[in-house]
Amino acid sequence: MFLDELFTMTDVNYDTKIHATPIHRHKAAGEVEEEALDVDAEGIEREEHTPLSALTVESKREAYTRAHQNVAEGNARAWYMNGYITIRADSRSQLDEDAEKVKRKLESPPAKCVPVAPGNSQHECFMSASPFGDDLYNEKASPARERIVFSGGLGAIFPFVSMSYDEMDGIRWGRNTHTDEPVYLDLFDRGTAPHIITIGMSRAGKSHFVIEALAEWFLDRDDRTLIVCDTQSGFGDLTNLCDGERIVIDSGQPINPMHIEAPPEEYWGEEDDMADGPASRYNKADIADEASGGYNPFAQKTDEVAQLVVSLTQAGEFMAGEDGNTSNVSIGDKYKTARYIAGMTYRRAGIKEDDLSTHALPSPTLDDYIETAKAMYDGISEDSHTVGGTTREIENRKKHIDALFTGLLEVIGEGRFTHLMGEGSNSLLNEDVRMAYLDLQQFAGDANVEKSIGLQIALSQITQKIKQAPGQTIFMIDEAHVLYGSKRIVRWLERASREWARYEACMWSVSQSPEEFVHRLDSVSSGQENKRQVIREQTSMRQVFYSPETDVETLSKFGLEPGQINTAKNELTPGRGHDHSESLIQTNDYDGWIRTKIETLPLCADKSETTGEQEEDKLSELLEVGGVGRTYGKQLSAEGIETPEDLLATDPGAMLSITTASASEVDHWLESALEITSGETVSKPTPTPEPESEPGSVGEGDAPSGQAASVEQSETMETSEASTESKTTSATDTSQSNGTGPSATGSASSTESVEITDVEGIGNIYGERLSAEGIETCSDLLDADQETVVSITDASSGEVGRWYENAKADGDGVAAADGGSPNDG
Known part of the structure; x- marks a missing residue:
């Protein structure tokens, strides 16, 4: 036009x-x-x-x-x-x-x-x-x-007016920057799977928009279900607003991993009654024919149970000192055996593959699974549980069961996973819970086997929750790149993206690392599926916020043309420092991209700033304790532990249950807290004043720290640059006057003083792997090659890149404190 x-x-x-x-x-x-x-x-x-x-x-x-x-x-x-x-x-x-x-x-x-x-x-x-x-x-x-x-x-002249995007039941995506008209688009009315991917740099406005959009969507109708999943504890206010249930996945809550839900009753009819309506997609032919790609909830659930059992088996073998491959039985053989037993367990409970109504019967438990395995072991013969009935086949079947349950019984015997035995309880599957917040902060940057098992169970419960939902469901994953770093989770997400549309369920992935959605999970050969590409192709909407650091190739794979790529990298307004943000959105059924302006409500902005300041105040004393950090600090503060004195007055066992820390970490906290309260020197670096500055005085060209902070936040760009120059000059002058001032050696010494586990995102598991290779401090990390760190830790390249950014920030922060510049607040 x-x-x-x-x-x-x-x-x-x-x-x-x-x-x-x-x-x-x-x-x-x-x-x-x-x-x-x-x-x-x-x-x-x-x-x-x-x-x-x-x-x-x-x-x-x-x-x-x-x-x-x-x-x-x-x-x-x-x-x-x-x-x-x-x-x-x-x-x-x-x-x-x-x-x-x-x-x-x-x-x-x-x-x-x-x-x-x-x-x-x-x-x-x-x-x-x-x-x-x-x-x-x-x-x-x-x-x-x-x-x-x-x-x-x-x-080409027509139409004389721009298209209006005002769909009933649609989510508000902001205002069209061309027409200033609000844009309402319905995720569930796109003609394809209702999934969406939102990308953009950190602080571009993604989380603010998503929280407002989800709250407005969820509160508009009573038959909607909302599940949010986050590793940064950023959705507490949304949960409170929606009267939701906050569920911390800690691998300790009693739960039945074999619980299966029946779809709504309209999907139970016979083939003759399924000519019209959504039930036509669930006829028996589709359900029974898994090989043809038809949807099979029974097969999906037995697959989930088999994966869990194999994971538990591996955990038990590692605990027993094995290498994860007991009796030379392959993972594939263990999986096939575990899945066969899972199917038998469900059938013994009356739950059938070709009759969805039986899925409403009481679910079996892991106890029933073990009993079924024992019965199968004792009953294997030429006429039962075999194909040819040969002696070798019977021996192999028994060998596979032995290999499978050596690790399983080991891990259960240790008491680590006893919460998986029995019927269990899970508030997520409570019919009264319409909004749930799955707090996964302990999984951020942590590939621990036990925690990955907890995450597997959580995800399988989401599928069951969606099946029982009365209407539309949105499952939103913030910081989605954390989950996309796991091959196992990507397989689950790919399968869910194809199957959830049958239940009017949307998967909304939000991430500051768009490369996680486009990089190949494995090398793709003939007949091998690129699962990340499948997830991307299943989305009917894409949303892009300000992305200056994202490469052109990655953005092009999201469907952006050169002009839109330039807009995303250089023109969109980020949320940070502005009263609004901007995004580009595209749907499968409309041509082109829509540029939208997303306004920040003053009330929300003030509340966010106030909340952040209050949180900093609450954590300030606790963060002085060596090794606590922000994640553990939030967990402790939520239980009223806000000072070193509170820490010393709390039972160590209680702290282990409150947080996701190890016993050695808690011991380190107590030692550090004792040093602080007894007046001894704390190992953690703290800011020191200028030696030549008088108390309460301000040198020439300097400003009080409180005033400097105010200037940095509220003045224009020119003023901020001037403040930066002033800071640099001040640090240089101090160095010159002292001869060998802190600015001359501050960077190296400061990064050396920061332990590797204190770098945000690394955690204990990755920290142990790095320490084993001699990378024990922030300085060691910055000196190491990133590709080497990736191979040592098995973390994603995007995750390792963020470690380096955080390590540099930690070093700069400590260097500024050691330098003693009066302008540093």
């Missing part, structure tokens, strides 16, 4: 009138030919004077040649066309200003129109611009003010 820039103006009051008169084919061909002759004559004249300018004439000649062929030999329709614009304003000055705006829009690309002043024909021009007026101005003008266009040119 070449008049798009005109039709999307919202600050000018104007009307547009287009006159179009069809021309007979032969007449149009003749007029095009005459104009082509004029172009030829112009070309000859230009070649005589300036050969270079004749090149532009050649392109015109080619255009007229194609036009003549289209109208004379093809099916193109030709029209005489011209247009009129009427501008209205409250004052003469405003009218002149608005007229100039419209003129610039018309003259600039892609329109490149030629505005013509009416001269002495004001009345005729005004009549021609009226909605039902004839083209009097053109009839009077000589020569006629009109041009020949073809149907494509005429069609």
